Amino acid sequence: MSDTPFYLIDETRLLENMRKIERLRVRSGAKALLALKCFATWSAFDIMRPFLDGTTSSSLFELHLGREKFGKETHAYSVAWSDNEIDEAIGYADKIIFNSLSQLDRFGDKAAHIERGLRLNPRFSTSGFDLADPARPFSRLGEWNTERLEAAMGRISGVMIHYNCENSDFALFDHQLGRIEAEFGDILKRLDWVSLGGGIHFTGEGYPLDDLADRLKRFSDDFGVQVYLEPGEAAITQTASLEVSVLDILDNGKKIAIVDSSIEAHMLDLLIYRETAKLPQNGAHEYQIAGKTCLAGDIFGDGKFESPLQIGDRISIADAAGYTMVKKNWFNGVAMPAIVIRRADGTIERIKDFTYEDYLSSLS
């Protein structure tokens, strides 16, 4: 079991998502930028590059990564740029999107030679989590006041409107885009581009992709804007697993299998959003799958297995690409999962191992 834990990226599945994105782009005319905040494993960029228009970012380092490792069109967004990073940021960016009018006021002149945009917050969203809801009360994410938006006109050529969150409901998307058209149409008509952000789950099973494409095309035509999408989760959903091994089996009134990983260290969103991992559910043998950190609640969830689990058994935790590798950390000093790609021809390529020296240099 010495090769676990590792994140296993499946090239074939990644290509399936990429082809859906390509189909959407061709039919709608929208451009698609990978949202690096969700997935930034750059060894997979060669697979993705042909199907995407570029990347978007949420910090200077992500921007730098997008420019250096992905190339193509590179959008720069940050909730707040600092004085000491703005020049470098502008040097990498094709477009820079400011979060607030005050940031545009502060740095807009410096960025006058590239395209500038502003984040528009429509004050509604599809997020079911207050934590992740950009429309929450007093949200700091973007501008909505019409006077403030007007004050930006002339300096900006577009806006970014990120308000979806794993939205798999096309009718809701259609309805909310209609609200944006009604409320902000006068402004949108005077712009060259509109990014609708990420969070549209259009690569999911059964999603009406052509309806989305047609709706985006109509929006684009009606307002005379180039539409951008910023798929994060949609780009990589269902394309990776976290492969772990069983280290110990306990029965304290419930059968528990302890594995060589941790939700806090390796799949942090399970802990933050109090969700459970996607575990096998195809057998009669039920176990709670728990991590190996000291955290009492380091629990992936309950799985059902075809045979009783044994020490050394491999378990595959599904859907482990998004917001996992970008957030992994050295909590408890638990060994960090390697990064592995299963190529379309079946070859297994071990891209990166993390060592004790990496742990040591994460501190000082």
Next chain:
Amino acid sequence: MSDTPFYLIDETRLLENMRKIERLRVRSGAKALLALKCFATWSAFDIMRPFLDGTTSSSLFELHLGREKFGKETHAYSVAWSDNEIDEAIGYADKIIFNSLSQLDRFGDKAAHIERGLRLNPRFSTSGFDLADPARPFSRLGEWNTERLEAAMGRISGVMIHYNCENSDFALFDHQLGRIEAEFGDILKRLDWVSLGGGIHFTGEGYPLDDLADRLKRFSDDFGVQVYLEPGEAAITQTASLEVSVLDILDNGKKIAIVDSSIEAHMLDLLIYRETAKLPQNGAHEYQIAGKTCLAGDIFGDGKFESPLQIGDRISIADAAGYTMVKKNWFNGVAMPAIVIRRADGTIERIKDFTYEDYLSSLS
């Protein structure tokens, strides 16, 4: 503001905690081991080493770090050791503490030449958080069944009982230790050492340190055991701050200052436990202090300042040593805080900066 963000460790304050630990050790006869899961910033170990007996760990990497960078007595604990790490672990450890009888059965013989222990779970704790409560239902942390404990006797020379969590109530500690004496006394009498774990907030303001020392001495004498404590938070409480700068100021019905840090990336427990940061509260000017990631809920909390905040102002977030640096991560690619020590003579020593290359190599 280019030097922020950084964690600022204050040597003078760290020495104050160390002297309290030393006083406790001398009066009680207990040994104190730093719990690396809470604080593993090894550049501070030279300050701490004279006052502590060694370290305890929760993984192979922490154990390796304790042996290599701290030295002295080195305890090894892990919720589950794997076949491929056990030999290396035993090579570093003075004592190895198994979490379960099955782990002792699996690896006990290999470790027969060093001291072996077992985690005893008394099935009560002082944790107010289910997530962090080792006594939660079906807990996988330690053994409590007397038959199973008996089955370990003869192979183990001690037990580790970690059940406190930021417990600042000496009367509660005294009462619960009494329960342990009553319920497990027969077993404890046949052992050489008992670790009472961490979570006793004995370095806090006003804690009756001498009462604790006397109680530990009585426990030690009554059962003929060497007592160990494993201070984590108690060792470093109030000894560091997170220093940040204001990047933007908004007013969306509430004044918000966005700073160059993030709770998710740099003070993760605030997010996991839905707590707020310790911010200045000494003025009439109130602001919500928010991070710069895309997370809508990336909010440190509300602070009150003596003057209106300005872009570029420095804000000091208190009590940022424990469970911060050990959990920091590259979410959103936000620049990682440097590690800085303010020496007792006032000198500021910048120990470690994290760069774009560090971000890049956190992925692949």
